[in-house]
Amino acid sequence: MLLYLLRRLLAAVPVIAIVAFVVFSLLHLAPGDPAAMIAGDHATPEEVAMVRETLGLDRAFLPRFLDWLGQLAQGDLGTSIFTSLPVSTMIGQRIGPTLALMTVALAITLSLSIPLSVLSARRPGGLLDRVLMGFAVLSYSLPVFLTGYLLAYFVSLKTGLLPVQGYVPPEEGLGLFLAHLLLPGLALSGAYFALIARTGRAAMLEVLRQDYIRTGRAKGLGAVPLLFHHALKNAAIPIATVVGMGVASLISGAVVTESIFTIPGLGRLTAEAVLRRDYPVIQAMVLLFSVIYLVVNLVVDLVYGLLDPRIRL
Amino acid sequence: MSAAGDAAGDAAALALPAAVARAPRRLPRVLRRHPGACLGGLLLLAMLGVAIAAPWLGTIDPATLLPRARLRDPSAQYWFGTDMMGRDLYSRVIYGARVSLLIGFTVAGLSCLLGMAIGLVSGFLRGVDGVLMRVMDGIMAIPSILLAIALMALLRGSVVTVIIALTVVDVPRVARLVRGVTLSLREEVFVQAAIAAGTRTPMIILRHILPNALPPIIVQATYLLGSAMLAEATLSFIGAGTPPTVPSWGNIVAEGRTLWQVKPHLIFFPAIFLSLAVLAVNLLGDGLRDALDPREAER
Numbered sequence: 001m002l003l004y005l006l007r008r009l010l011a012a013v014p015v016i017a018i019v020a021f022v023v024f025s026l027l028h029l030a031p032g033d034p035a036a037m038i039a040g041d042h043a044t045p046e047e048v049a050m051v052r053e054t055l056g057l058d059r060a061f062l063p064r065f066l067d068w069l070g071q072l073a074q075g076d077l078g079t080s081i082f083t084s085l086p087v088s089t090m091i092g093q094r095i096g097p098t099l100a101l102m103t104v105a106l107a108i109t110l111s112l113s114i115p116l117s118v119l120s121a122r123r124p125g126g127l128l129d130r131v132l133m134g135f136a137v138l139s140y141s142l143p144v145f146l147t148g149y150l151l152a153y154f155v156s157l158k159t160g161l162l163p164v165q166g167y168v169p170p171e172e173g174l175g176l177f178l179a180h181l182l183l184p185g186l187a188l189s190g191a192y193f194a195l196i197a198r199t200g201r202a203a204m205l206e207v208l209r210q211d212y213i214r215t216g217r218a219k220g221l222g223a224v225p226l227l228f229h230h231a232l233k234n235a236a237i238p239i240a241t242v243v244g245m246g247v248a249s250l251i252s253g254a255v256v257t258e259s260i261f262t263i264p265g266l267g268r269l270t271a272e273a274v275l276r277r278d279y280p281v282i283q284a285m286v287l288l289f290s291v292i293y294l295v296v297n298l299v300v301d302l303v304y305g306l307l308d309p310r311i312r313l
Numbered sequence: 314m315s316a317a318g319d320a321a322g323d324a325a326a327l328a329l330p331a332a333v334a335r336a337p338r339r340l341p342r343v344l345r346r347h348p349g350a351c352l353g354g355l356l357l358l359a360m361l362g363v364a365i366a367a368p369w370l371g372t373i374d375p376a377t378l379l380p381r382a383r384l385r386d387p388s389a390q391y392w393f394g395t396d397m398m399g400r401d402l403y404s405r406v407i408y409g410a411r412v413s414l415l416i417g418f419t420v421a422g423l424s425c426l427l428g429m430a431i432g433l434v435s436g437f438l439r440g441v442d443g444v445l446m447r448v449m450d451g452i453m454a455i456p457s458i459l460l461a462i463a464l465m466a467l468l469r470g471s472v473v474t475v476i477i478a479l480t481v482v483d484v485p486r487v488a489r490l491v492r493g494v495t496l497s498l499r500e501e502v503f504v505q506a507a508i509a510a511g512t513r514t515p516m517i518i519l520r521h522i523l524p525n526a527l528p529p530i531i532v533q534a535t536y537l538l539g540s541a542m543l544a545e546a547t548l549s550f551i552g553a554g555t556p557p558t559v560p561s562w563g564n565i566v567a568e569g570r571t572l573w574q575v576k577p578h579l580i581f582f583p584a585i586f587l588s589l590a591v592l593a594v595n596l597l598g599d600g601l602r603d604a605l606d607p608r609e610a611e612r
Contacts, residue, residue: 018451023463030467037467137349137599141592143543145550145566146584153577164574252458256547259570270459271551274466282466286459294454 008301012294017069019290023283024068028061038081038277054081055279077287078280082273087284090269097167098265101257102250104178104185109193114239117200118227124205132197140194144253148187148260155183167263184261191249199242203235210234236307244300251289350600356593364410372404375560384576393582396568405560406583412561413542413590416472420479420541425534427480428487429526433518435488436495446492449485457482458547465553475554479541490533494526528605535598539591546587562587 027034035052036043043051051057056064071078077087120129139147156164163180170177207213208231216226254267262268266285273281304311363370371392379399387394393402435445452460464478498504498521507517548554549563550570557564562583569579 014447015450015454018447019454022448022451022455022460026463026467034467037469137595138592141539141595142588143546143584143591145546145580146588149573149577149580149584153573157574248456251456252547255458255462256550259551270462271553274462274551274553277466279466282463286455286463289459290455293456 005302008298012298015294016291020069020072020287021065023286024065025061027055027057027279027283034279038279040277051081054079072287077284080273080278080281082276082278082281087281090281091266091284091288094264094266094269096169096265097263098254098258098267100170100177101181101184101188101254101263101265102247104181105188105192105250105253108185109189109196110243113193113196114200114232115228117197118204118232118235120197121201121204121208121231122223122227124201129201133201136194136197139190142190144187144190144256145260147190148184148257151183151187152260165260165262167261167265180261180263184257184263187260188250188253188257191253192246195242195246195249196239200235200239203238204231207231207234233307237304237311240300240303240307244297247296248293251293347600347604349596350604353593353596353598353600356589357597360410360590360593361414363407364414367407367411370407372407373401375400375405375408376558377401377404384572386576387578394576394578396565396579397572402565402579402582405565406562406586408560409562409565409583410586410590412472412555412559413545413587416476416479416545416555416561417538417542417590417594419476420483420545421534421538423476423480424483424537425487425530428484429491429523429530431484431488432491433495433522433526436492436499437514437518437522442492445488449488452481452485453489458544461544461548462551462553465548470554470556472555472559475545475548478548479544482544483537483541486537487530487533490529491526494529495522498522498525532598532602532605535594535601539594539598542587542591542594 030037033048035055035057036048038055039048039051056067068078075088077091079086080090083090116128116132120126120132123129152164156162162183163176166180168176168180204227213226213231216230221230254265255270256267257263258265258267259271266288270282270285272278273285377400379395379401381399382391382395383399384397385391385395391401391403393406396402396405431445431449435442461478461482464481465474468474468478504517504521507521512520545554545561546563546566549561550567552567554563555561557568565583566580569576569583573580
């Protein structure tokens with residue numbers, strides 16, 4: 001187990017290095033003069049030169065890349081062009097709301113999609129199955145800003161049941177904190193919910209065809225233990241895989257969701273950085289989210305062993 | 314998989330013309346077996362029709378400013394109301410279909426062509442496979458919207474740069490798929506026979522691999538079309554997409570953001586059109602997948 005973990009961690013290093021290389025080389029491969037682009041249309045030549053120097057564009061590619069990797073290894077993510085703050089400080093200030101939002105979306109998605117997909121697999125083509133699959137197509141087709149604004153408008157603005165926008169840190173009251181995250185969490189979980197519900201149903205249908213299920217049914221097992229105890233166990237691996245892969249949709253969705261609900265998280269920081277063309281921040285964001293994505297999927301790989309004792313790590 | 318896949322693919326390709334030829338008894342059967350796909354196909358055709366016929370659908374120039382008719386609610390004169398600059402929202406939304414569909418189709422087409430080229434080469438020439446696939450893995454490890462955002466931060470926002478950014482994001486997904494299919498097809502007897510007979514590699518790829526790899530690529534292309542339209546809207550929504558002068562659905566929503574609490578129609582009309590377009594494409598994709606995937610067809 002420990003050996004496996006070590007091997008997987010080592011295998012993740014080249015992927016992270018390639019991601020870093022891709023992100024870094026974008027700046028150098030961009031057509032035209034990226035320094036002028038980032039400095040903006042009204043910048044003086046001196047300002048453009050300053051941006052060029054800050055970004056290291058006046059130096060050769062390889063030494064600059066190696067320097068940057070060295071800084072990364074020491075936890076230095078660079079300095080924002082706009083605020084002159086270290087990017088790592090800015091991330092520290094903003095990461096809390098994003099993690100909270102993603103946790104809420106994850107909790108909503110898992111607690112609804114898994115039981116519903118298991119139940120719908122019981123009668124493929126039945127009412128629950130058709131409703132759930134129809135809803136799944138809808139929820140991965142609707143853009144986050146439609147579901148987000150629909151929820152904010154009809155649930156919050158029209159009825160006043162929940163706060164419309166904003167974010168309250170958990171220190172100021174857990175109830176208020178959760179009330180502010182419920183709608184954004186729902187809006188964010190759309191595509192993720194669809195992915196897990198569809199995969200869960202397909203995996204369950206595959207398992208339910210097997211002989212041991214028929215045996216279970218023949219010996220008089222009830223539907224609930226049969227589905228949730230015997231079948232779900234074997235369907236758990238593909239579900240766990242998409243739970244990990246789908247985190248990408250949470251990350252993408254967070255950029256929009258945080259903008260709609262004015263949540264001061266990393267997604268909003270990314271959107272602000274784009275408007276200011278604050279490339280060091282964007283670069284750090286891409287890297288950070290890619291690492292989060294890789295780590296989540298690494299954890300999912302480790303969970304395989306817990307879900308299925310046949311998989312020896 | 315190839316023979317069965319081929320048959321299923323042919324059957325699906327022939328289903329519609331055959332149904333028309335043997336009308337009217339077969340037509341309802343297509344509808345009955347794939348109601349979602351038919352609905353999606355019709356919706357997509359309708360959207361395409363709207364995009365092409367935009368100037369003749371009772372629209373005015375989407376950039377016309379009507380300073381005395383700002384922020385009107387939907388009415389007989391302004392069907393979807395007007396925005397804060399007094400532009401007719403109905404005209405903007407209808408013209409928006411052009412931008413979204415143009416970007417969606419171009420991105421899907423380009424990424425399939427490039428992805429196919431990379432995937433076929435990678436699956437056939439083992440020498441370059443390692444390098445190409447590591448680069449593709451690196452790109453795929455980056456959440457797609459973030460990579461597109463990073464690219465757009467370095468490019469001047471325009472329809473062309475949005476297409477470039479979204480294509481870069483989507484190419485690896487197609488390349489991975491095509492490489493996988495190519496690797497499995499290489500082991501098929503008919504390909505081995507062609508290799509043994511001394512057929513040259515480009516010919517094998519074009520004649521034997523490509524036609525058999527097409528069905529899954531077509532399904533993938535459909536989903537890419539939907540995701541590209543969503544991605545364009547997302548980029549434009551946060552201000553990293555098409556320039557504000559272009560009436561894309563994402564831009565229209567972005568402009569309505571500040572006023573959504575009092576004038577929700579500014580957001581809901583463009584967002585609903587985008588949702589319908591993406592829904593149409595995804596329904597069509599699901600139907601195509603069921604029709605072209607032999608494993609699904611068994612059910």
